[in-house]
Amino acid sequence: MRSNRRIRWAAIPVAVGLVIALAGCSQQQLQGWLPTTPGTTNHVDRVMGLWVTSWIVLLAVGLITWGLIIWAAVVYRRRKGQTGLPVQMRYNMPIEIFYTIVPLILVLGFFAFTAKDQSAIEKPFAQPDVTVHVYGKRWAWDFNYIDQANVKQSVYYQGIQAQEEDNGTGAINTSELPTLYLPVGKKVKIELSSRDVDHSFWIVDFLYKKDMLPGKTNYEYFIPEKVGTYQGKCAELCGEYHSLMLFQVKVVSPAKYQDYLDSLKDQGKVGLLGNEYSTNTNQPNNVAPADAAGTEK
Template sequence: MALVALTACSEGAARLGLPEAATEQAPNVGNLWLGAWIASFAVGGLVWGLIIWAIIRYRRREGDAPAPRQTTYHLPLELLYTLVPFLIVGVMFFYTIKAQDAMVEQDSEPDVVINVIGQKWSWTFNYMEEGNPDVGTNAHEIGTLERIPDLYLPVNKRVRFNLESADVIHSFWVPSFYFKLDVIPGHSNSFDATPNKLGTYDGKCAELCGEFHSLMLFKVHVVSEEEYEAKVRELAESGNAGERKLEPAKQAVLQTAAPEEQK
């Protein structure tokens, strides 16, 4: 009843704390989140109901014995409270795996590819548009401690994010995507997302990566395809043409030094 009331009050309350979803894939996690709350309310309501019923039904009355009759064991009840938790966990596990598989599923031919580099303590975004006749070149943007970088994405286009780290473990997180993925030195990670709502969204590092971890912020701008292509061309023309890669020497050092750095 409380959940229904919250849903009726506002769309924001119906999300139970989640920000507004901004990708086609996000509802997979949103539905799992809502289902977990429904299950929690149901279990909590049942437990509290049994507690209140037991308090009222078995309260001591005048003339009762000093102590109630003692029972060594109650086999049906013990089976119930042993099997029901397994059932609850099993159902939640099934839907968690189902949501996870949907979130990490990748298309063989994404519409846009963006190579992301996490570094102490900001982000580099490489727009891989050399094969796009409307753009014709790759371009990049490098963030610094003084300047938060902007990430531009075309609406309703499937975007492949390839994640690499230049130093320690970071985590690429856009809360409105309902998904985050670690950025690990020496190990490439990737995922697909299809932004489907125009707007500006916050992005950040979700891994405690060092002294200025809190400054690893970025802004995601979901724009029309024309605006996206114009932005990439603008970056290229302003001196940011080409892909900004990890330096080979730096990569070689990371392969041996990363474990010590991560400690």
């Protein structure tokens, strides 16, 4: 009789797991509730695969752990009429080896798959089709579209922070948001710098985020694969109007992308907005100002 009870209690977590598995999953659940759709960039599916697989493994570990806890609590509970302490046991080597080796394998596995995907995502393009230098500044963005053949023919866009509507609702006027244009299907290299404090460049649907640090240039490499408008924001608390440091990304056809660059050139926005507009003077390797004689002040 006791054996049958143990089997029934042990079957409960297994049954719960089967019910969840057989319940079916929506597309949103299959992609782990991530805020994008498959194929948005060449990296999105890789990120979703790592995320969802990790959760499946962790849920399986959780079900086994919860099942063992419930089983031990039920099977070894104090029964009516029992007194004193149960038989004390220690140095169960098989169990101790199990709960040492299995977590180690899980950690090493997660590390290996994460390192593999990170290496693929961060691999530079040998010859990018498009290079854009993005400057983060309190609380907006500057975009330099670099002409690799002739840097002097590069064009730029100088943005302002998000403007709230006058109706008191706190809504944002999206028509005035800084907008980064990218051509679909092309290799894109993004150079990231800061003009003042720490920022973070985050295109939400691209599942790609990287810090922008004063005195350092970081890089992103990806291929946008779906035409559309995507939302971006600063993901590093950077001051009073951090919440208004928003931008948009428009992925368009190569022809429309070139038309946009031509429109910037027609507006006279030729050249680069460089470090001369940065406000942070406390950069690494700076030295004290020197007078005409070369003596530090």
